[in-house]
Amino acid sequence: MKIDTKDMLKSILNSLSRIEHIKPEDIPNIDLYMDQVTTFMDTRLSSSKRHPEDKILTKTMINNYAKNKLLPPPVKKKYSKEHLLVMIFIYYFKGILSITDIQALMNPITEKYFQNDQKFSIETIYNEVFSLEKSQADKLAKDIVDKYNTSKHTFENVEKDQEFLQLFSFICMLSFDVYVKKQMIEKLIDQLPGE
Structure with a gap:
């Protein structure tokens, strides 16, 4: 592939x-x-x-x-x-x-x-x-490039499916970022004053 x-x-x-x-x-x-x-x-x-x-x-x-x-x-x-x-x-x-x-x-x-x-x-x-929006988009773009570059250095000793595994690694890093931020958002919402 x-x-x-x-x-x-x-x-x-x-x-x-x-x-x-x-x-x-x-x-x-x-x-x-x-x-x-x-x-x-x-x-x-x-x-x-x-x-x-x-x-x-x-x-x-x-x-x-x-x-x-x-x-x-x-x-x-x-x-x-x-x-x-x-x-x-x-x-x-x-x-x-x-x-x-x-x-x-x-x-x-x-x-x-x-x-x-x-x-x-x-x-x-x-x-x-x-x-x-604009300032956040610029920071997000930099973060995505950093994660991409990091993922390109994973599975360097694997010959078979290396590209797929590196893509998987990239997706996992992006997903972890979303997961952590979602957890933070939920905790902040839980702290909102009740009615």
């Missing part, structure tokens, strides 16, 4: 440099119906799909988020710009956190800042958090 890990690494780093969040000014200033929300999110976050047929958000997901009080309910079946910003946070969290953890994290935010008619809003929080 021949694996071109250099091309794979280059592809990963290129996709990392293309990650772009939805800017609040790109969200329509009018309230949207469910179909419009799913179309908007699917279009704007399509680059994060693993497979072309994957769905970013479905009607069922959004209804479940509202039913479980993870997302404030729509007003007359319409979703505001703030609803979409909350859905974007949920979208990024759902890949690593349980719904219960996302609720514990997001409920204080939505209770205090969702449609509060003050200068400090969900949009303010969203902008502040996503303003860190």
Whole structure:
């Protein structure tokens, strides 16, 4: 099995440099119906799909988020710009956190800042958090390259399946990093003040 890990690494780093969040000014200033929300999110976050047929958000997901009080309910079946910003946070969290953890994290935010008619809003929080994106992406790219280079020095004395074992090593290092960070996030969520 021949694996071109250099091309794979280059592809990963290129996709990392293309990650772009939805800017609040790109969200329509009018309230949207469910179909419009799913179309908007699917279009704007399509680059994060693993497979072309994957769905970013479905009607069922959004209804479940509202039913479980993870997302404030729509007003007359319409979703505001703030609803979409909350859905974007949920979208990024759902890949690593349980719904219960996302609720514990997001409920204080939505209770205090969702449609509060003050200068400090969900949009303010969203902008502040996503303003860190570029500096974090650069650090992440460096870390990925370091892990890749380390993995290239594993299994040096193995002839058969060396490339596969080095790829396995690289995946394990990336996975360990995610595992440790997930554990840290869960511990931090467990420390959040209760209701």
